[in-house]
Amino acid sequence: xxxxxxxxxxxxxxxxxxxxxxxxxxxxxxxxxxxxxxxxxxxxxxxxxxxxxxxxxxxxxxxxxxxxxxxxxxxxxxxxxxxxxxxxxxxxxxxxxxxxxxxxxxxxxxxxxxxxxxxxxxxxxxxxxxxxxxxxxxxxxxxxxxxxxxxxxxxxxxxxxxxxxxxxxxxxxxxxxxxxxxxxxxxxxxxxxxxxxxxxxxxxxxxxxxxxxxxxxxxxxxxxxxxxxxxxxxxxxxxxxxxxxxxxxxxxxxxxxxxxxxxxxxxxxxxxxxxxxxxxxxxxxxxxxxxxxxxxxxxxxxxxxxxxxxxxxxxxxxxxxxxxxxxxxxxxxxxxxxxxxxxxxxxxxxxxxxxxxxxxxxxxxxxxxx
Amino acid sequence: xxxxxxxxxxxxxxxxxxxxxxxxxxxxxxxxxxxxxxxxxxxxxxxxxxxxxxxxxxxxxxxxxxxxxxxxxxxxxxxxxxxxxxxxxxxxxxxxxxxxxxxxxxxxxxxxxxxxxxxxxxxxxxxxxxxxxxxxxxxxxxxxxxxxxxxxxx
Numbered sequence: 001x002x003x004x005x006x007x008x009x010x011x012x013x014x015x016x017x018x019x020x021x022x023x024x025x026x027x028x029x030x031x032x033x034x035x036x037x038x039x040x041x042x043x044x045x046x047x048x049x050x051x052x053x054x055x056x057x058x059x060x061x062x063x064x065x066x067x068x069x070x071x072x073x074x075x076x077x078x079x080x081x082x083x084x085x086x087x088x089x090x091x092x093x094x095x096x097x098x099x100x101x102x103x104x105x106x107x108x109x110x111x112x113x114x115x116x117x118x119x120x121x122x123x124x125x126x127x128x129x130x131x132x133x134x135x136x137x138x139x140x141x142x143x144x145x146x147x148x149x150x151x152x153x154x155x156x157x158x159x160x161x162x163x164x165x166x167x168x169x170x171x172x173x174x175x176x177x178x179x180x181x182x183x184x185x186x187x188x189x190x191x192x193x194x195x196x197x198x199x200x201x202x203x204x205x206x207x208x209x210x211x212x213x214x215x216x217x218x219x220x221x222x223x224x225x226x227x228x229x230x231x232x233x234x235x236x237x238x239x240x241x242x243x244x245x246x247x248x249x250x251x252x253x254x255x256x257x258x259x260x261x262x263x264x265x266x267x268x269x270x271x272x273x274x275x276x277x278x279x280x281x282x283x284x285x286x287x288x289x290x291x292x293x294x295x296x297x298x299x300x301x302x303x304x305x306x307x308x309x310x311x312x313x314x315x316x317x318x319x320x321x322x323x324x325x326x327x328x329x330x331x332x333x334x335x336x337x338x339x340x341x342x343x344x345x346x347x348x349x350x351x352x353x354x355x356x357x358x359x360x361x362x363x364x365x366x367x368x369x370x
Numbered sequence: 371x372x373x374x375x376x377x378x379x380x381x382x383x384x385x386x387x388x389x390x391x392x393x394x395x396x397x398x399x400x401x402x403x404x405x406x407x408x409x410x411x412x413x414x415x416x417x418x419x420x421x422x423x424x425x426x427x428x429x430x431x432x433x434x435x436x437x438x439x440x441x442x443x444x445x446x447x448x449x450x451x452x453x454x455x456x457x458x459x460x461x462x463x464x465x466x467x468x469x470x471x472x473x474x475x476x477x478x479x480x481x482x483x484x485x486x487x488x489x490x491x492x493x494x495x496x497x498x499x500x501x502x503x504x505x506x507x508x509x510x511x512x513x514x515x516x517x518x519x520x521x522x523x524x
Contacts, residue, residue, distance in 0.1 A: 021522040026486045207514050243491075244506045249515040268458045271478040273449075273488035273515040299455040299478060299489050335488070 001058050002145050005066055013148055016068075016075035022367075023301040023336020024274050032331060032365030033338045034073055034357050035303065036311070036345040039080070040100070042067040044347050054081060054095045057138035065142075065149045071354045077149045079138045082157045082215070083165055085197045088121045088129035089190065091166055109167045115185050120192045123245070127200040139205060152205035154198030154247060156238055157254070160231045161216035163190045173221060176230055183230060191234045192241070199245035209250035209274075210242060214266075218257035227262035232269070239270045250274040256343045258283055263295075271300050278303035280342035286322065287342075289330030297333035304330045305342040306357060311349040316356040323360035331365055339365065373399050375432070376440045388509075390444045394423055398430040399439050409465045409474055409495075409502055416442065418465070420502060427451060429508065447508040448516050452480035452487065454494045454501050465502075467495035477501060483516055484523050490515070 015030065022029040042063040043053035053060045057079050065077035081100035087093050090108035093101040109115055126132055142150045156162070163186045164172035175183050202208040217231030235253075242248060249272045255263070260282045269277070277296050279287040289304040296302050304326040310319050323339055330337045339361050345354070373396050377385070385395070402408035402419020410417045420429045427450070431442040456478040465474035472495050479492035479501045490512060494501040503512065 024486070024488065025484075025519065025522045027523075243511050246510050249511040249518070268456065268461070270476075270491050271455070271489040272511055273481065273483075273486075273490055274518065275489070 001062060001141065005062055008065070008069060008146060008148065010148070012069055012072070013075050016072070017148075020075050023338065028367030030366065032327065032361045032367075034071075034354075034361050035338055035340045036071075036073070036349070036354055036357060037341055037343065038064055038067055038071075038073070039344050040347050041345050041349045045349075045351060049097070050099070050347060051095055051097050054100045057134050058141040061138045061142050062146070065146055068149075071351075072358055073354075075149060076151045077142055077146070078151070078153055079135075080153070080155045080157070080211070082213075083162065084155045084157060085126065085129065085131050085194045086162050086165055086190070087131055088126050088193055088197070089118060089166060093130065103165045107166055107168050109186065112179070112182050115182060115189070118186070118189050120189050121196060123196045123199050123203065126193060126196045127204075129197070132197060132200055135201060136204065139201075143205075151250075152201050152208050153211055154194075154201045154208040154242070155211050155213075156194040156198070156235070157211070157213040158215040158217055158231060159187060159191055159194060159212075159234045159238060160214070162194065163187050164216055166190070169216065176222065176226060180229075187230060187234050191238050195238050195241040195245065195247075198238075198242040198247045202242070202245065202247040207249070208242070208247040209252065210239060210248055211252040211254060212238070213254040213256055214259075214262075215254070215256040218255070218259055219261040220258045222262070224262040224265055228265045232265050236270055243272075248272055251276070253277045254343075255279045257281060259287065263287070263291075267295060275300040276303055276338065277301070278305070278338075278340060280305055280308075286326065289326040289328075289337075293330045293333040293337070297330070297335060297337075299335065301336040301338065302330060302333050303338040303340045305340055308342045308344070308346060311341060311345050311353045314350055314352065316350075316352045319353040319356040320360050323357050324364050327360060327364040337365075371400050371404055373403070374438045375399065376435075376438055378440070381441050381443060385444055388445060390428060390446060394428050394446075395430050395441060395444050397421055397423060398428045398444070399432055399441075402430070406469050407500060408468045409493075409500075410468055411464055412466055413464070417468070418502060422450070425450075427503075429502070429505070431505070443505060445505050445508045447481075447503060447512045449481035449483040449490070449512055451492075451501060451503070452482055454479045454492065454499060455489050457494050457496055457499070459496050463493050465493055467498060467500060469500070470495050470497040472497045474502070479503070481512070483519055486519055486523070488515075
C-alpha cells in the first residue's frame, strides 16, 4: 500500500495540525478548519472505486489522508460506514458497487421474540466482529505507516438507525408509535453493543474518539419528544458507558438531516473538553450558523454546514457564498468553529467546490481579521 | 478537627497507584466535614468531599463510623473547576447535596487547564451550584484530556 503514496509533506502537516487543534486549545491559527466529511469521494477522485473504499480499509484511510493533503483539510485520516456493529447482532452486511455495507434480507429481527433472543456481545466478542476487524485493519495500518495522521475513532451512526436496520426502517418507525417498549428493548441492546465496540477500540489503542450521529432520528421522522426518547437518551447512555470503559474523551455529534424542531433537545448533551457539535439542516436549509453560535457556542466547538447537495454542481461561487455566509455568522463562536458540509461530501463532489469551501475559510475564516 | 481514617488494603493500593497521600485524604475529609461542602449517598451512608490542594483537586469517598472515617476511594484531577455551563434538572442522580439537601443533577462544568477553558461532564446541586466530578470521569476522561491538552498546547 505505502508504495502508492508519497510521504506526507510534514510542513503542511505541522500547519494543519496547529489549525486542527486551535479551537480546542484557544490559540488561533491561520484559519478556520474545513471538514467536508470525505469518504468514498477520496476513492473515486483518485482513480479507485466505491467498493475498493469500503472493502479495503487500509487503502481507504490512505486515500482520505492523501485527499486531506491535496485539499488542505484535516491532518488526521478516518474511514467509516454507517451500519456499524450490527453484524455482531446478526445482520448480514454486504458491500455493493455503489454503496457502503448494506443489510441483506432477511433482517435478524422478524418478530418481537427475536429481540428477547438477541445476545449482546461483550467487549471480547464484539472485537471479533466484522466491523471491529475492519476498523482494526484501518487503524493498525495508519498507526504503522502514517502515525502522524492517527486517531482511533468509534462510530455510532445513529443508534436509532442501527436498531432500525435490524428490523427494517419502515417497520421500526411504525413500532416507535405502536410498540415503543419493543423499540426500547432493542435500542438498549444496540446501545450496549456499540458501547462495547467503542471500548474494544479504546482497549486496543488507548482511547477512542466517539463520533455519534442522530441521522434517521431527525425532525422529519420523529417528534422532538421521539428524538429525545429514541435517540438522545441512548446516545447519552452510550457515552456514559464508554467513558466508564475508558473510551473518549473526544465527542463529535453529527446531527444529519432536518433538526429544525428537535435541536433544543441537544442543548442537554454531555460535553467533554473536546466536543464538536455539527447540525446539518434546518428544514431544507443548512442549519443557521448564528443559531448554532448563540445556542451552543459558549460551551463547545460548533461545525457549520454548507448544503451537501451543492457540492456536486459546477457552480463554485454558490458554495463559496454559502460558506462565506455561514462563516460570517459563526466564525467568532467563543469555543471555536469548523466549516463543513451538512453530511458526507457526495462521491461525485466537484473538486472545485472543495476549493470553494477552503477559499471561503481563507477569505473569511482567518482569526482576528474581522 | 482531627480526622482518624481507616484505609483498607485495596484502597491503599488505589491511593498509591494514583499518587494520593494519606495527608491529602485527611485534608479533604476535614474540609468536607467542617465546610459541609460534600455530597452523600444517604442509602449507603457514603460521603464524597473535595478540596483543591496545590494544583489538583482531590476527592475522597468515605463513610463515618463511630468518630472514624472509612475510606472507599480517592481520586484527583489537574483541571481546575469553574462554573457549570449546563445544569439539567430533569436528570437527577442518587447523590444529595449536604448543604441544600437537594438531589444532585447531571451537568457540564467548565474546567480550566493550561489557560484553556473547556467543559466536562459533572454533577451539580441545582440550588447552590456546587459541582463534583465523578470518579470515572476524573480517572479516565479527564486524565486523557489533560494529556491531549498538554500535547496540543506543545
